[in-house]
Amino acid sequence: MFVGDIGARAGRDGRAREPQVTVVFARVAGFPRMDAMSAATVDLMDYTDVISRYAPVLGMEVHVELGTATKMFCGCPTEFGAEPNTQVCPVCLGLPGSLPVVNEKAVESAIRIGLALNCSITPWGRFARKNYFYPDQPKNYQISQYDEPIATEGYLDVVLDDGEIFRVAIERAHMEEDTGKSLHVGGATGRILGASHSLLDYNRAGVPLIEIVTKPIEGAGERAPEVARAYVTALREVLKSLNVSDVKMEQGSLRCDANVSLMAKDAKEFGTRTETKNVNSLKSVEVAVRYEMRRQAAVLSAGGTIIQETRHFHEGDGSTSSGRVKETAEDYRYFPEPDLEPIAPDAAWVEELRGTIPEYPWLRRGRIQADWGLSDEVFRDLVNAGALDVIIATVDAGASVDAARSWWVAYLTEKAKEREVALEDLPITPKQVAEVAGLVEAKTINNKVAKQVVDFVLAGEGEPAAIVEAKGLGMVSDDSALQTEVDKALEANPAIAEKIRSGKIQAAGKVVGDVMKATRGQADAARVRELVLAACGVSE
């Protein structure tokens, strides 16, 4: 057969046929039964006993899916949730003769992540083939980086709950491609155990991933589970601030594996570690590490040995169960990827990217809190409400901190809850909120009308000032118009008017209320009160 033959091959009907790439769900049977060993009856040591007898050593591996528009080595889109096998091409399906090309944006993101983690960026490094067969891996190898990762030797200073800083050393961050997804059908749990068949979706195959690996984390002692959670929390925040990934753990765009081992207090060497895979929430990271510490301690103290294996985390009861025996690097037969040129970022580009690394989110928060003069409690509330960024943007657009905070934390939080969306997804911009605050400040509208204006903006009726104008919502500030209403209201309430005249100025509330009603809430209540008192010849 000659090169080029495939594209011109004639079918029985005599017409030339294009080569077709049609991947439907492939049925795969005969997976190893990874879940066969369950977590049924496992001894756990009391946590304080674990700490008195052993020192935990952690190693965290975090996979981050980059938010690039296209895949790592081809032009296929990466959108989450598309119909299965609609975002595929010969390259990411590993069809013979297809050649990968590196996505520059992914390399840029990898370098920025490395810089944000205080790593050195390699001036020259190759991709490597990691060889293994798995049905969600159509090439039967994964393009990764092995001994020449893009970023090495960094660290991240993690703030613990009590404010103490714990430095986590980063060994490396390297680029690789994601695998496809298997869906196991017919079983009760969605796991492979008990499934009748499995479906494969290759949309995710080839999506750019960065794997960030820490050095062994020692010295955390009883705080090891907290350190693990704090590290992933901090890393997630940094990645979010870099805008390289949406870091959604529940959608798998940030996946965490926790390596845990224990050393007896007098031991010189690390114990055997286990790797708990895909721990998919921040809280679970802490729970999984604590569970493994207690389980391993029970095994070791009973004279047993820890097997180097992967373990599955069970969200329901916070336990882990045995997975597969862990491969070693030798099993993968790594070799330099022959289809790709080495990555050789020049120093000027790296320096340019260094200039794009933002302040760490927690440092930024501390600085802003001090600038705004807010208490820890008030500040924590607005951070927890997810309102910090929109408040900053609103202040930047000219609103006072108080006004911006009050809009976003109170009224707009309520609106976001009603609509079940995040604050930043409400159809009102920080600039528009600042405009409304400006209208209140200038006494063009009062607070009550301001809420109506916000409602109109949320309903898509335009810009705040234009809405006030078009709907005639501006405050009645013309004294002569107000005076007429004040006189009418006093006439209608002669007994109250008499009381006010006799000095019982607290009685003025009723008259002010009537005037506000008459002006459809658009008057400045304080000014109305002044006019009422003046008309009765009294003052505050």
Ligand SMILES: [Zn+2]
């Ligand atoms: Zn593709």
